Amino acid sequence: MTQLLNYIITYTQLPETSIKNTVELLNEACTVPFIARYRKERTGNLDEVQIGDIVKYKEQFEVLEKRKVAILKSIEEQDALTPELREKIEACQDLTTLEDLYMPFKKSKKTKAETARQNGLEPLAKIIMSQNAHDLESIALKYIKGNVASTEDALEGARHIIAEWINERTDIRNNIRHQLERFAMISTKVVKSKSNEEDAQKFRDYFDWEESLSRIPSHRLLAILRAESEGYIKFKITIDDDKALAKIEERIIRSQNDSAEQIQLAITDAYKRLLLPSLSNEALQIAKEKADESAITVFAKNLKQLLLGSPIGEKRVLAIDPGFRTGCKVVCLDAQGNLLYNETIYPHPPKSDSIGAMKKLSSLADAYKIEAIAIGNGTASRETEQLVKRVHFKNDIQVFVVSEAGASIYSASKIARDEFPNYDVTVRGSVSIGRRLQDPLAELVKIDAKSIGVGQYQHDVDQAKLKKELDVVVESCVNAVGVNINTASSSLLSYVSGIGPKLAETIVSYRAENGAFASRNDIKKVPRLGDKVFEQGAGFLRIKNAKNPLDDSAVHPESYVIVEKMAKDLDKTVQDLIGNTVVLKQIPLEKYITKSVGLPTLQDIVKELEKPGLDIREQAKVFTFNQNIKTINDVQEGQLLPGIVNNVTNFGAFVDIGIKESGLIHVSNLSDSFVSDVDAHVSLHQQVIVKVLEVDIPRKRIQLKLHK
Numbered sequence: 001m002t003q004l005l006n007y008i009i010t011y012t013q014l015p016e017t018s019i020k021n022t023v024e025l026l027n028e029a030c031t032v033p034f035i036a037r038y039r040k041e042r043t044g045n046l047d048e049v050q051i052g053d054i055v056k057y058k059e060q061f062e063v064l065e066k067r068k069v070a071i072l073k074s075i076e077e078q079d080a081l082t083p084e085l086r087e088k089i090e091a092c093q094d095l096t097t098l099e100d101l102y103m104p105f106k107k108s109k110k111t112k113a114e115t116a117r118q119n120g121l122e123p124l125a126k127i128i129m130s131q132n133a134h135d136l137e138s139i140a141l142k143y144i145k146g147n148v149a150s151t152e153d154a155l156e157g158a159r160h161i162i163a164e165w166i167n168e169r170t171d172i173r174n175n176i177r178h179q180l181e182r183f184a185m186i187s188t189k190v191v192k193s194k195s196n197e198e199d200a201q202k203f204r205d206y207f208d209w210e211e212s213l214s215r216i217p218s219h220r221l222l223a224i225l226r227a228e229s230e231g232y233i234k235f236k237i238t239i240d241d242d243k244a245l246a247k248i249e250e251r252i253i254r255s256q257n258d259s260a261e262q263i264q265l266a267i268t269d270a271y272k273r274l275l276l277p278s279l280s281n282e283a284l285q286i287a288k289e290k291a292d293e294s295a296i297t298v299f300a301k302n303l304k305q306l307l308l309g310s311p312i313g314e315k316r317v318l319a320i321d322p323g324f325r326t327g328c329k330v331v332c333l334d335a336q337g338n339l340l341y342n343e344t345i346y347p348h349p350p351k352s353d354s355i356g357a358m359k360k361l362s363s364l365a366d367a368y369k370i371e372a373i374a375i376g377n378g379t380a381s382r383e384t385e386q387l388v389k390r391v392h393f394k395n396d397i398q399v400f401v402v403s404e405a406g407a408s409i410y411s412a413s414k415i416a417r418d419e420f421p422n423y424d425v426t427v428r429g430s431v432s433i434g435r436r437l438q439d440p441l442a443e444l445v446k447i448d449a450k451s452i453g454v455g456q457y458q459h460d461v462d463q464a465k466l467k468k469e470l471d472v473v474v475e476s477c478v479n480a481v482g483v484n485i486n487t488a489s490s491s492l493l494s495y496v497s498g499i500g501p502k503l504a505e506t507i508v509s510y511r512a513e514n515g516a517f518a519s520r521n522d523i524k525k526v527p528r529l530g531d532k533v534f535e536q537g538a539g540f541l542r543i544k545n546a547k548n549p550l551d552d553s554a555v556h557p558e559s560y561v562i563v564e565k566m567a568k569d570l571d572k573t574v575q576d577l578i579g580n581t582v583v584l585k586q587i588p589l590e591k592y593i594t595k596s597v598g599l600p601t602l603q604d605i606v607k608e609l610e611k612p613g614l615d616i617r618e619q620a621k622v623f624t625f626n627q628n629i630k631t632i633n634d635v636q637e638g639q640l641l642p643g644i645v646n647n648v649t650n651f652g653a654f655v656d657i658g659i660k661e662s663g664l665i666h667v668s669n670l671s672d673s674f675v676s677d678v679d680a681h682v683s684l685h686q687q688v689i690v691k692v693l694e695v696d697i698p699r700k701r702i703q704l705k706l707h708k
Helices: 002-012 016-027 032-038 048-077 083-091 095-105 112-118 122-130 136-141 151-168 170-183 198-206 218-229 241-252 258-307 354-367 381-388 407-411 414-419 425-438 440-444 463-481 500-514 520-525 531-540 557-569 581-585 599-610
Strands: 185-190 208-212 233-238 317-321 328-333 339-345 372-376 398-402 640-649 652-656 663-666 687-696 701-706
Touching (some): 002 016, 016 032, 032 463, 032 531, 048 095, 083 095, 095 151, 112 122, 112 151, 151 258, 170 258, 185 198, 185 218, 218 233, 218 258, 233 258, 258 440, 317 425, 328 354, 328 425, 339 425, 354 381, 372 381, 372 425, 381 398, 398 425, 407 425, 414 425, 557 599, 581 599, 663 687
Parallel strands (some): 317 372, 663 701
Antiparallel strands (some): 317 328, 328 339
């Protein structure tokens, strides 16, 4: 435990007690949301990010320790493990150094050096490395036998062995690593035979490019790697070879005789054949990992903002998936998102039945008491929005344009087929659009997060790391908002602390057979939902209209007794405390402090009692684009246009201005002063005013500036 704590402290600088207690909680199968919300006393009030860092470095340490065990076992089996080597391996704090130590003992495929050893040339290599021999030709003659036909063969074989020794020297490898880290350049050249292909043009900027590997932005490196994988360019990583060779020579060569000449040849061979290819690939991998981390961070931030997007709440919604030739798919949903009716209307060309479509929309709105309309933002979205706004509804109905990102993925998924086995993908897609307006979080959790399209190069980054990070984000958002256990889908329930996919399905099945849960205690009746799961998840599950008002709050059942004691001491009921700010402020919290419950938890309880079950998300607001802008041809330099931020990257933000093409606010155009963090200036789904700087119609690009 001490080694683990020291390792985590090195990277996080968090208090040792906080780390120790958090690790203990993690080992007890507690989730990050639960620890952050309900175990503040034990962690020293660490937040989810800090606890997440502890999880990250705990896992890193465990991987390192596991690798050490495997390496020690391997070297021991070779009867090559010395006390000094064991000490070095056990003290190692990173995988790179560990693998360097293991390199001489790896059972690798047959190498040139291994062949030379089998030919009996290792003694000759040792003589050369001693740098004392003067007549190497005569010495080499003694090694001519078998596969060694000449002195040159003997010397060449000896050089291969020396090259391997040089390659295995940690100090030399670290020196070249240092040079790659500081001075490596990545350069690209176009593959001429493919340069005129249409798909190649999006990589045109990289047909002839050179940049420092350490300073290249993540999006640019990922773009270069994609272009290379698709065969449009080739790239290479270079440093000053002469300088690198000189650094190796000064570490090895101590004489000016025949041996020095052979060693110099071996150094060049080791560098070009072994060291540079291996270490430049390692440098690229490190750069790629940094680029992945940056891209994943951007995606995670965007996903969090998207998931916590403004819901309209439990209102009856008419949703439209717009289209031209195939028509507009219309569905009517009740306040809980259940499908009541579906139909297709054809207001646009080629049928152009706008009058019939308007009449149908009016009658449906009246028949199903519609309170809001959701229109997908894909093809024919603007035309459909304009049509809807011409309809004279009997009641005041708000009209929203909703992102369709990932809706097609959902509509073809098993989740959608299970929800709507008797309807096709078009109906399912429309339902998803409507439900996104009602509750973006509840609907979007059904879709593979990377299919939502709010990142940069998400398909090019490490997919395992991406999934892990996005799952953390979804789990965090779901638990921050809380889940109505009586209406939630199994997809949503699966992200509740401690539950998971299988138990979520069991809960939904139990609910279907036994009816709604009347209290949090009823949740314990679900098969295979034990005490530990209840402890982890209960505080994040809500029971609407429960007998005990605390069941619809973030107060954990383990703290009910505290609230009841507070109420009793004030000669009131628990219900009397709910929303009663004046009374709540009078409670002497210090009186209720115990060994396990401190001031942070008590403050959280009082805050929750003030507004139990309060949704942390803002309410959805109607937004209107400039009605005169219908295509990119209508966009002119100098215009001020309303827009919605639909993607945030490290190099800027993309803005939907109501047409097919999104405009880009480059990071340099977010402010008149230097911008180090795009997120400090814009966020996903933010409504903004932008100024048009440039319109490139052939390339379908629009450059924008954020208008303050």
